[in-house]
Amino acid sequence: MKTRFLTLSALAAVSLLPSCAKNETQPNIVVILCDDLGYGDLSSFGHPVIQTPNLDKLAANGLKMTSFYSAAPVCSPSRAGLLTGRNPNRAGIYDFIPGTKKSEDCRDMVHLQAGEQTIPAMLKTVGYSTCLSGKWHCSSRFNSDAQPTPGKLGFDHWFATHNNAAPSHENPDNFIRNGEEVGEIKGFSCQIVVDEALSWLQNKNSDNPFYLQVCFHEPHEPIASPQDLVQRYHPLAENEDQAQYFANVANMDKAVGRLVEYLQENYGENTLIVFSSDNGPETLNRYYRAKRSYGSPGELKGMKLWTTEAGFRVPGILYWMGKESYSGTTDAVVSSLDFMPTFAEISGATLPDRELDGQSMTSLIETGTMKRAKPLTWAFYNALNEHRVAMRTDDWKILCRLKNDTTYLPMINNLYKGNEAFVKEADLVDFELYNMNEDISEAENVAEKYPEVFEQMKTQLKSEYANLLDGSFIWERKEE
Structure with missing residues (x-):
């Protein structure tokens, strides 16, 4: 195992600055989140067929986290937990959020409420520009005045879908950009999401540090993948549907590679990248559209929607461009709930005055170890x-x-x-x-x-x- 160390004393000084101040030590922060990616779906996490060279390189150069947990074993609560640093039950998001059809149990009312304090809103208080590109799924009434949009919860710029890319990952037609319908976009969702992120970075009208949240739809159903990649995996797959899944993860990895290359060339002096998944892999044929759900839990028990490990133990990778930090593999118990306190510490932001369930990961970044003060x-x-x-x-x-x-x-x-x-x-x-x-x-x-x-x-x-x-x-x- 290769080991390097980062001294955080200079960054700690940022916390003494007034909340409105900018400081050169503030890192850019990029969170990359997959949808239904299994613990065993990356080649660096043991998949025998799927090749993910770009993510493998991030893991090799940075911190590969083998005991990384999402906030829930399903989409909406997991995303709410990541954004707030709080167990999603505290926000009233207990399961995936459906549409607006009225139900006795009030599921049609569920959304991330205006009173919740989020990572992007927190970072804006210390000078950050903020962008969301990809899946949202934190409200039942998406792009409606009835519930907060991503723009009302801290994102300066947002390009998002309510839930899945539709009608599939190929040529989706349900993206909204800052409240306006975009219409059909040619291409595949993960590449489209990265295109938007790169466009925002290229046209950002300030030199402020930024928080960029890239939320891929891949490899959630309905899966569609580029034919050249599908053909590459055909000889290694059981059938067309499995080849589509393998190609879907590989295409996501290519999109990550494009984003990381741009960040390295333009912001390589101080950019923190964190990669993970919202929950574990979907079960093949659990519902009628899950015909291509060939995700792997690796050695873990269960799948998505389980409270055994495969439901919420997911791949975790952390890489800090331009900073000497611990490099290697860690089995420390960490969570997406830890993002908010970590980002507050390294940016100099003040944490919300409310009970959080995460804790700062700066000791993990520095040494590869971290002891939880509070269990997950x-x-x-x-x-x-x-x-x-x-x-x-x-x-x-x-x-x-x-x-x-x-x-x-x-x-x-x-x-x-x-x-x-x-x-x-x-x-x-x-x-x-x-x-x-x-x-x-x-x-x-x-x-x-x-x-x-x-x-x-x-x-x-x-x-x-x-x-x-x-x-x-x-x-x-x-x-x-």
Whole structure:
């Protein structure tokens, strides 16, 4: 393992500056987020067929994070958690956000609310320009005055879709740019998203540091990929659909390569790049459009929508252009929830005055190690597996089911006044304990093998879950 070190003392001085000040030590920050990319989908994370040379190079030159977690095992809450540094339940985003069809459980009302404080809004207070290019999926009423648009939540420039690229990744026609419909765009979504990011960078009318969030649709269904790449993978795939998936990830990697090349040439002196996925891979044929979902969980148990590892343990890569920082592989437990406090520290911004669930990763950047002060907790009530609550801290992970009297909680999409008491009165039962240092596949429940650890983890999970429940937003439809 190659190791280099960064001294953050100069950057720490930025935090002493007034919130409106600019400073040359402020890095540009780029977050690249895939959609449904599995833990084992990159060649640097073990895929035997898909070639991802650009991301592999980032991982080789920077920090490859093998215990990186998304904020949820599904899209919308994961994105909300990344933007706010808070468990998405606190924002009332419990599952993916559908459209506007009225439902008893108020899912049609769900959105990232105006009172939430986001990374781009925070960075704007210390002089950053901000841009979103790609998927949004943080509101049920997209591009409507009824709910905040990305522009109202901190992005100076936004080019986005509500959910998936439609009708597929090829020639999408549902992008909105700063509130205006764009119409059909020829090409493939990941390349289009990078085109917009590059255009914004080239036409930015200031030399301010920038925050750029690039949110690919790939490799979420409906998958469509360039034929030259599909043909390249045909001999290595089981069928056309699998070749399409392999090519889809490879095309995303090519788009990353274009973006990184531009950043290196123009902003290589001080730009932090973080790459990850919103959740784990989709299950093949789970629903009618998932016919090309050949994503790999690697050694992990489960898939997207599970609270076992494959649901939210995803590839993580961090590379700081122009700065001497730790380079190598780390198994430190980190999360997209950590982005906000990290970006606040390195930019000199003041963190929002509210409870956060992430912590700064600057020690990880400096040394490749980080000890969590607060465990990562997930309560995903619509999980496909029965254990809906999970917690990871240090080498240990604990899961449990939720039960009211003699009845286990059914799958629930949203918390609202009609089911608040039912959910909050449920007991945590049927605990399972796993040693993640020895068993990332969650093959052996070691509760009996480590009784003291088990009791300690149970007590801690009950406390963390009670805190999360207490802070969870409950939706309520007012009388019309």
